[in-house]
Protein backbone atom coordinates (compact mmCIF):
# COMPACT_ATOMS: atom_id res chain seq x y z
CA UNK A 80 0.00 0.00 0.00
CA UNK A 81 1.43 3.47 -0.82
CA UNK A 82 1.95 5.82 2.11
CA UNK A 83 -0.53 8.26 0.46
CA UNK A 84 -3.38 5.82 0.87
CA UNK A 85 -2.51 4.74 4.41
CA UNK A 86 -4.54 6.13 7.26
CA UNK A 87 -3.63 6.91 10.83
CA UNK A 88 -5.12 8.45 13.93
CA UNK A 89 -5.03 12.12 14.71
CA UNK A 90 -6.73 12.03 18.10
CA UNK A 91 -10.17 10.56 17.42
CA UNK A 92 -10.05 11.33 13.70
CA UNK A 93 -8.76 9.02 11.01
CA UNK A 94 -6.54 11.00 8.62
CA UNK A 95 -4.17 10.16 5.74
CA UNK A 96 -0.77 9.22 7.19
CA UNK A 97 0.88 12.00 5.19
CA UNK A 98 -1.42 14.64 6.73
CA UNK A 99 -0.72 13.82 10.38
CA UNK A 100 2.60 15.66 10.75
CA UNK A 101 1.13 18.97 9.57
CA UNK A 102 -1.76 18.64 12.02
CA UNK A 103 0.61 17.79 14.89
CA UNK A 104 2.83 20.74 13.96
CA UNK A 105 -0.19 23.10 14.15
CA UNK A 106 -0.91 21.83 17.69
CA UNK A 107 2.60 22.59 18.94
CA UNK A 108 2.89 25.93 17.09
CA UNK A 109 -0.27 26.94 18.87
CA UNK A 110 0.79 25.91 22.38
CA UNK A 111 4.60 26.46 22.33
CA UNK A 112 4.67 29.57 24.56
CA UNK A 113 2.34 28.05 27.15
CA UNK A 114 3.58 24.46 26.83
CA UNK A 115 5.67 24.27 30.03
CA UNK A 116 3.07 26.00 32.19
CA UNK A 117 0.39 23.67 30.79
CA UNK A 118 2.47 20.60 31.67
CA UNK A 119 2.61 21.72 35.29
CA UNK A 120 -1.10 22.51 35.42
CA UNK A 121 -2.31 19.36 33.65
CA UNK A 122 -0.14 16.93 35.57
CA UNK A 123 -0.21 18.82 38.90
CA UNK A 124 3.58 18.93 38.63
CA UNK A 125 3.89 15.14 38.24
CA UNK A 126 5.62 15.42 34.86
CA UNK A 127 8.66 16.68 36.77
CA UNK A 128 8.92 13.44 38.77
CA UNK A 129 8.39 11.33 35.62
CA UNK A 130 11.14 13.22 33.80
CA UNK A 131 13.44 12.93 36.82
CA UNK A 132 12.90 9.14 36.70
CA UNK A 133 13.94 9.25 33.04
CA UNK A 134 17.12 11.17 33.90
CA UNK A 135 17.90 8.71 36.72
CA UNK A 136 17.58 5.87 34.20
CA UNK A 137 20.10 7.57 31.86
CA UNK A 138 22.15 8.52 34.15
CA UNK A 139 24.55 11.18 32.80
CA UNK A 140 28.12 10.81 34.15
CA UNK A 141 29.71 13.32 36.50
CA UNK A 142 32.89 15.26 35.76
CA UNK A 143 34.62 15.50 32.40
CA UNK A 144 33.58 12.05 31.10
CA UNK A 145 32.31 12.59 27.56
CA UNK A 146 28.65 11.65 27.14
CA UNK A 147 26.40 12.63 24.25
CA UNK A 148 22.64 12.39 24.51
CA UNK A 149 20.06 13.03 21.80
CA UNK A 150 16.68 14.15 23.10
CA UNK A 151 14.21 13.40 20.32
CA UNK A 152 11.04 15.47 20.00
CA UNK A 153 12.68 17.41 22.82
CA UNK A 154 10.46 20.48 22.39
CA UNK A 155 11.24 23.20 24.91
CA UNK A 156 14.22 21.30 26.31
CA UNK A 157 12.67 20.20 29.58
CA UNK A 158 14.38 16.79 29.58
CA UNK A 159 17.60 18.11 28.03
CA UNK A 160 18.06 20.77 30.71
CA UNK A 161 17.47 18.19 33.46
CA UNK A 162 20.08 15.88 31.90
CA UNK A 163 22.58 18.75 31.60
CA UNK A 164 21.93 19.77 35.23
CA UNK A 165 22.41 16.20 36.45
CA UNK A 166 25.53 15.49 34.38
CA UNK A 167 29.05 16.86 34.53
CA UNK A 168 30.98 19.15 32.17
CA UNK A 169 31.44 16.30 29.67
CA UNK A 170 27.68 15.84 29.18
CA UNK A 171 26.39 17.26 25.88
CA UNK A 172 22.74 17.21 24.90
CA UNK A 173 21.25 17.73 21.45
CA UNK A 174 17.56 18.53 21.35
CA UNK A 175 16.02 17.55 18.01
CA UNK A 176 12.45 18.61 17.30
CA UNK A 177 10.48 19.27 14.14
CA UNK A 178 8.88 22.43 15.52
CA UNK A 179 10.86 25.69 15.41
CA UNK A 180 8.56 27.45 17.90
CA UNK A 181 9.07 24.78 20.59
CA UNK A 182 12.84 24.89 19.97
CA UNK A 183 12.94 28.69 20.24
CA UNK A 184 11.36 28.52 23.71
CA UNK A 185 13.91 25.87 24.69
CA UNK A 186 16.91 27.81 23.38
CA UNK A 187 15.80 30.85 25.42
CA UNK A 188 15.48 28.70 28.56
CA UNK A 189 18.95 27.18 28.05
CA UNK A 190 20.46 30.63 27.61
CA UNK A 191 18.81 31.96 30.80
CA UNK A 192 20.02 28.91 32.75
CA UNK A 193 23.60 29.27 31.43
CA UNK A 194 23.42 25.80 29.84
CA UNK A 195 23.57 26.85 26.18
CA UNK A 196 27.20 25.69 25.92
CA UNK A 197 26.15 22.09 26.67
CA UNK A 198 22.62 21.94 25.24
CA UNK A 199 22.00 22.63 21.55
CA UNK A 200 18.67 22.88 19.76
CA UNK A 201 18.33 21.58 16.21
CA UNK A 202 15.33 21.28 13.93
CA UNK A 203 14.83 17.81 12.52
CA UNK A 204 12.32 15.07 11.87
CA UNK A 205 12.59 12.02 14.14
CA UNK A 206 11.71 9.90 11.09
CA UNK A 207 14.79 11.09 9.15
CA UNK A 208 17.41 12.14 11.66
CA UNK A 209 20.11 14.47 10.32
CA UNK A 210 22.94 12.68 12.20
CA UNK A 211 25.49 10.08 11.12
CA UNK A 212 25.26 6.46 12.28
CA UNK A 213 26.58 5.71 15.79
CA UNK A 214 26.75 9.36 16.98
CA UNK A 215 25.20 9.22 20.47
CA UNK A 216 25.62 7.33 23.76
CA UNK A 217 21.96 7.70 24.67
CA UNK A 218 18.70 8.68 22.94
CA UNK A 219 15.64 9.80 24.87
CA UNK A 220 12.11 10.73 23.81
CA UNK A 221 9.57 12.01 26.32
CA UNK A 222 5.90 12.37 25.42
CA UNK A 223 6.99 12.65 21.80
CA UNK A 224 6.70 9.26 20.12
CA UNK A 225 2.89 9.20 19.96
CA UNK A 226 3.00 12.42 17.94
CA UNK A 227 5.30 11.00 15.27
CA UNK A 228 3.29 9.59 12.34
CA UNK A 229 5.60 6.66 11.55
CA UNK A 230 6.73 5.37 14.94
CA UNK A 231 8.65 2.43 13.45
CA UNK A 232 10.78 4.81 11.37
CA UNK A 233 11.56 7.00 14.39
CA UNK A 234 12.64 3.95 16.42
CA UNK A 235 14.81 2.64 13.57
CA UNK A 236 16.43 6.05 13.28
CA UNK A 237 17.07 6.24 17.03
CA UNK A 238 18.72 2.81 16.76
CA UNK A 239 20.83 3.93 13.80
CA UNK A 240 22.27 7.06 15.47
CA UNK A 241 23.12 5.26 18.73
CA UNK A 242 26.62 3.91 19.29
CA UNK A 243 26.99 0.20 19.97
CA UNK A 244 26.08 -0.25 23.64
CA UNK A 245 23.87 2.85 23.44
CA UNK A 246 20.73 3.21 25.54
CA UNK A 247 17.26 4.19 24.30
CA UNK A 248 14.70 5.50 26.77
CA UNK A 249 11.14 6.46 25.97
CA UNK A 250 8.74 8.09 28.42
CA UNK A 251 5.14 8.06 27.25
CA UNK A 252 1.60 8.14 28.56
CA UNK A 253 0.31 4.64 29.09
CA UNK A 254 -2.89 2.96 30.20
CA UNK A 255 -4.26 3.26 33.71
CA UNK A 256 -5.24 -0.15 35.03
CA UNK A 257 -6.00 0.60 38.69
CA UNK A 258 -9.76 0.14 39.34
CA UNK A 259 -11.31 3.47 40.33
CA UNK A 260 -8.32 5.49 39.18
CA UNK A 261 -9.16 4.68 35.54
CA UNK A 262 -12.59 6.38 35.77
CA UNK A 263 -11.16 9.44 37.52
CA UNK A 264 -8.35 9.62 34.96
CA UNK A 265 -10.82 9.39 32.06
CA UNK A 266 -13.02 12.14 33.48
CA UNK A 267 -10.02 14.37 34.16
CA UNK A 268 -8.54 13.73 30.70
CA UNK A 269 -11.64 14.32 28.62
CA UNK A 270 -13.43 16.98 30.65
CA UNK A 271 -10.83 18.94 32.60
CA UNK A 272 -7.67 19.01 30.48
CA UNK A 273 -9.26 20.49 27.30
CA UNK A 274 -10.87 23.19 29.51
CA UNK A 275 -7.52 24.04 31.09
CA UNK A 276 -6.11 24.09 27.53
CA UNK A 277 -8.76 26.60 26.51
CA UNK A 278 -8.32 28.81 29.59
CA UNK A 279 -4.51 28.88 29.65
CA UNK A 280 -3.30 28.22 26.11
CA UNK A 281 -6.46 29.44 24.34
CA UNK A 282 -6.70 26.14 22.47
CA UNK A 283 -9.30 23.53 23.45
CA UNK A 284 -8.73 21.41 20.31
CA UNK A 285 -4.97 21.09 20.83
CA UNK A 286 -5.48 19.57 24.25
CA UNK A 287 -8.40 17.46 23.06
CA UNK A 288 -5.97 16.00 20.48
CA UNK A 289 -3.28 15.38 23.12
CA UNK A 290 -5.71 13.49 25.35
CA UNK A 291 -7.15 11.43 22.48
CA UNK A 292 -3.70 10.59 21.12
CA UNK A 293 -2.82 9.07 24.50
CA UNK A 294 -5.78 6.66 24.21
CA UNK A 295 -4.76 5.56 20.72
CA UNK A 296 -1.19 4.75 21.72
CA UNK A 297 -0.30 1.02 22.03
CA UNK A 298 -0.34 -0.57 25.46
CA UNK A 299 3.13 -0.95 27.03
CA UNK A 300 3.63 -4.65 26.20
CA UNK A 301 2.71 -4.04 22.56
CA UNK A 302 4.94 -0.97 22.42
CA UNK A 303 7.84 -2.97 23.90
CA UNK A 304 7.51 -5.39 20.95
CA UNK A 305 7.58 -2.47 18.49
CA UNK A 306 10.82 -1.26 20.14
CA UNK A 307 12.29 -4.76 19.74
CA UNK A 308 11.30 -4.83 16.07
CA UNK A 309 13.49 -1.74 15.56
CA UNK A 310 16.48 -3.80 16.72
CA UNK A 311 16.72 -2.95 20.41
CA UNK A 312 17.57 -5.67 22.94
CA UNK A 313 16.87 -6.16 26.65
CA UNK A 314 13.67 -4.14 26.24
CA UNK A 315 11.86 -3.48 29.50
CA UNK A 316 9.30 -1.02 30.80
CA UNK A 317 8.27 0.40 34.16
CA UNK A 318 4.86 1.90 34.76
CA UNK A 319 4.46 4.86 37.09
CA UNK A 320 1.54 6.56 38.84
CA UNK A 321 -0.84 3.62 38.40
CA UNK A 322 0.00 3.27 34.72
CA UNK A 323 -0.49 6.93 33.77
CA UNK A 324 2.98 6.80 32.18
CA UNK A 325 5.49 4.10 31.23
CA UNK A 326 9.25 4.37 30.89
CA UNK A 327 10.55 2.01 28.19
CA UNK A 328 14.20 1.05 27.94
CA UNK A 329 16.15 -0.76 25.21
CA UNK A 330 19.78 -1.24 24.23
CA UNK A 331 21.72 -1.32 20.96
CA UNK A 332 23.85 -4.41 21.54
Ligand SMILES: C[S@@+](CC[C@H](N)C(=O)[O-])C[C@H]1O[C@@H](n2cnc3c(N)ncnc32)[C@H](O)[C@@H]1O
Pocket residue numbers: 100103104107151152153154155156157158175176177178181203204205206220221222223226227228
Ligand atom coordinates in the same frame (compact mmCIF):
# COMPACT_ATOMS: atom_id res chain seq x y z
C1 LIG B 1 4.28 16.65 23.93
S1 LIG B 1 5.68 17.45 23.22
C2 LIG B 1 7.02 16.79 24.19
C3 LIG B 1 8.15 17.77 24.39
C4 LIG B 1 9.22 17.34 25.38
N1 LIG B 1 9.82 16.08 25.01
C5 LIG B 1 8.69 17.26 26.79
O1 LIG B 1 8.61 16.15 27.33
O2 LIG B 1 8.35 18.30 27.35
C6 LIG B 1 5.85 16.58 21.69
C7 LIG B 1 6.92 17.14 20.78
O3 LIG B 1 7.08 16.24 19.67
C8 LIG B 1 7.48 17.03 18.56
N2 LIG B 1 7.34 16.26 17.32
C9 LIG B 1 6.20 15.84 16.74
N3 LIG B 1 6.48 15.16 15.60
C10 LIG B 1 7.84 15.14 15.48
C11 LIG B 1 8.72 14.58 14.52
N4 LIG B 1 8.29 13.89 13.48
N5 LIG B 1 10.07 14.74 14.72
C12 LIG B 1 10.53 15.43 15.78
N6 LIG B 1 9.72 15.99 16.72
C13 LIG B 1 8.40 15.85 16.57
C14 LIG B 1 6.56 18.23 18.67
O4 LIG B 1 7.00 19.31 17.86
C15 LIG B 1 6.61 18.50 20.18
O5 LIG B 1 7.62 19.41 20.51
